[in-house]
Amino acid sequence: MHTSKYRRRNDSAAHYRGLVASSSALRTTLTLAAESVAYPMIMLNILDEHLQHTLLTVGMDDRPSLHRTDVLCDSVMRTGRPVLITDLAADERGQLPSLPDSGIRAYIGIPLTGREGLPVGTLCLLDVAPHELGADGIHTLTRFAAVVEEQLDLLRRRDPSPSHTTTDELAAALDADQIIPWFQPLVDLQTDTVVAFEALARWQHPTRGLLEPAEFLPLAEESDLIIDLDLAILARAVRQLRDWRSTHPELRVTANLSGRHFQHPDCVDRLRETLRAAAVPPDAVILEVTETASFPVNDATIAHITALRTLGFQIFLDDFGTGYSTLQHLLHLPCDGIKIDGATTRTLGTPTGDALIRALAGLADELGKLVVVEGIETPAQAAKAQQLGATHGQGYLWSPPTPTDAMHTDSDLGTVASPVRGCSTGITVSEPPPRPSEVRGNRLT
Numbered sequence: 001m002h003t004s005k006y007r008r009r010n011d012s013a014a015h016y017r018g019l020v021a022s023s024s025a026l027r028t029t030l031t032l033a034a035e036s037v038a039y040p041m042i043m044l045n046i047l048d049e050h051l052q053h054t055l056l057t058v059g060m061d062d063r064p065s066l067h068r069t070d071v072l073c074d075s076v077m078r079t080g081r082p083v084l085i086t087d088l089a090a091d092e093r094g095q096l097p098s099l100p101d102s103g104i105r106a107y108i109g110i111p112l113t114g115r116e117g118l119p120v121g122t123l124c125l126l127d128v129a130p131h132e133l134g135a136d137g138i139h140t141l142t143r144f145a146a147v148v149e150e151q152l153d154l155l156r157r158r159d160p161s162p163s164h165t166t167t168d169e170l171a172a173a174l175d176a177d178q179i180i181p182w183f184q185p186l187v188d189l190q191t192d193t194v195v196a197f198e199a200l201a202r203w204q205h206p207t208r209g210l211l212e213p214a215e216f217l218p219l220a221e222e223s224d225l226i227i228d229l230d231l232a233i234l235a236r237a238v239r240q241l242r243d244w245r246s247t248h249p250e251l252r253v254t255a256n257l258s259g260r261h262f263q264h265p266d267c268v269d270r271l272r273e274t275l276r277a278a279a280v281p282p283d284a285v286i287l288e289v290t291e292t293a294s295f296p297v298n299d300a301t302i303a304h305i306t307a308l309r310t311l312g313f314q315i316f317l318d319d320f321g322t323g324y325s326t327l328q329h330l331l332h333l334p335c336d337g338i339k340i341d342g343a344t345t346r347t348l349g350t351p352t353g354d355a356l357i358r359a360l361a362g363l364a365d366e367l368g369k370l371v372v373v374e375g376i377e378t379p380a381q382a383a384k385a386q387q388l389g390a391t392h393g394q395g396y397l398w399s400p401p402t403p404t405d406a407m408h409t410d411s412d413l414g415t416v417a418s419p420v421r422g423c424s425t426g427i428t429v430s431e432p433p434p435r436p437s438e439v440r441g442n443r444l445t
C-alpha cells in the first residue's frame with residue numbers, strides 16, 4: 001500500500017517495538033557496551049513514527065514511551081549517525097522536556113538498523129556527569145550496535161506476536177468497537193484557524209496496547225475489510241462532528257477512504273447512509289483518497305467521485321508527492337485538493353524540496369484546488385509552506401492525532417477543542433487553537 005521510505009521505516013519499526021527484549025543475551029550485550037565506555041546507564045529504544053519505545057534498560061529504571069519530539073534519539077534516527085553530547089548543560093538540546101529534571105548530563109545515541117535495512121531505533125547511553133568520548137569509543141559502540149541488531153533479528157524470528165494479526169481478529173475488533181478515530185487539526189495557514197479535524201484510525205488492542213495504522217491497515221487493505229473499517233471510522237467521526245458542530249457549526253471532519261470503495265457500485269450510497277445516520281450533511285465531510293494499486297482511475301471511479309462531489313462531499317488526493325500519486329491523477333480526477341505527504345514536507349528548505357512544493361502548489365492553484373501540507377513540525381516549515389503557495393497545514397506543530405477524551409470541547413467559543421501533545425504517557429496541554437470559523441464559500445478554502 002505505502003511505498004515511501006518513510007512508511008517502510010515505520011512498518012519496519014513496528015516489527016521491533018512489540019518484541020519482548022528481556023533476553024539475557026541482549027542484557028549482557030548492553031551491559032558490556034556501557035562498561036566499554038564507562039557510561040553507567042544504557043537503554044535500547046525503538047522509534048516509530050510518533051513514539052520512542054524503550055525495550056530494555058540497564059543501570060536505570062524502566063522508561064515510559066515518549067513522544068519523538070521530546071527525545072534526543074529523534075535526531076539519531078533522522079541523520080542515521082551517532083550523536084554525542086558531552087555536556088547537556090552547555091548544549092541547547094539539553095532543554096528537551098524529558099531532560100531538565102532528570103540529572104542527565106551526557107548523552108550518546110547510536111543508530112540501529114532493522115532487517116529491512118532502515119533505522120529502527122537506538123542504543124542510548126547516559127551519564128549524570130559530563131563525559132568526553134573519543135572516536136575509538138564511538139567505533140566500539142557501533143560494533144556493539146551491530147551485535148544488538150543481530151540479537152534483535154533473532155528475537156524477531158522467534159516472536160510470534162507482531163504483525164501476526166489475522167483478518168478474523170481484525171474483523172472481531174471492528175465489531176467490538178476497538179478501532180476508533182483519533183483526531184488531528186487541519187489549519188488554514190492564512191488565518192491560522194482550525195477548519196477541520198482528520199480522523200485517523202487507532203486500534204485499542206486488549207493485550208498489545210494502542211496500535212497505529214501501519215500495524216493493521218495493510219492487512220485490512222488486502223480485503224474488503226478496509227471498507228468496513230473506513231465506514232466505522234467515518235461513522236464515529238461524524239457522530240463526534242455532530243457534537244462539535246453544536247457550538248462550532250462550520251467545523252468539518254476529513255476521513256481516509258481506500259480506493260477499494262470505488263470497486264463497488266453501492267459505494268456512494270453507503271457513504272451517504274453513514275452520514276445520514278448521524279444527521280451530518282456531506283458538505284461537512286472531506287474524503288481523502290490515497291492513490292494505491294487498489295485505486296483504479298477508470299470511468300467507474302470518476303463517476304463515483306463525481307457523484308460524491310455532487311452530494312457535497314469534498315475529495316482530497318492524499319499523500320501527494322510519494323508512492324503512486326501522479327500528476328496525471330491531479331489532471332484527470334475530479335477533486336478539491338491535494339495533501340502533500342510528510343516525507344516531502346521534510347525536504348522543505350532545500351532547493352529541490354522547495355521547488356517541488358512550489359510547482360505542485362502552483363499547478364493545484366491553476367486548477368483551482370487546495371493544497372494541504374502535512375507533517376509540519378516547526379513554525380519555519382509552516383511559514384515556508386505558505387510562502388510556496390500551500391493553503392492549509394497539518395502536523396505536530398499544532399497537535400499530533402489525539403483521542404477525543406484528551407480533547408475538551410469548550411462552549412465559550414474561544415476554543416474548539418484543545419489539542420494536546422498526546423502520547424500514551426504524560427499528556428500535556430498545549431496552546432488551544434484559534435476557533436474554527438474561516439470557511440469561505442461552499443468549499444473549504
Ligand code: C2E
Pocket residue numbers: 049184199200201212213214217226229230233256257258288290318319342374375376377394395396397400401
Ligand atoms: P495520512 O492520511 O497521510 O495521515 C497522516 C499521517 O501523518 C498520520 O499517521 C499522522 O499521525 C502523521 N502525522 C501528522 N502530523 C505529523 C507530523 O508533524 N510529523 C510526523 N512525523 N507525522 C505526522 P497515522 O495516523 O499513522 O496514519 C498513517 C496512514 O494510515 C494515514 O496517512 C492514512 O493513509 C492511513 N489511515 C489512517 N486511518 C485510516 C482510515 O481510517 N482508513 C484508511 N483507509 N486509511 C487510514
Ligand code: MG
Pocket residue numbers: 198256288318
Ligand atoms: Mg489522510
Ligand code: MG
Pocket residue numbers: 318319320339340341342374
Ligand atoms: Mg497523507
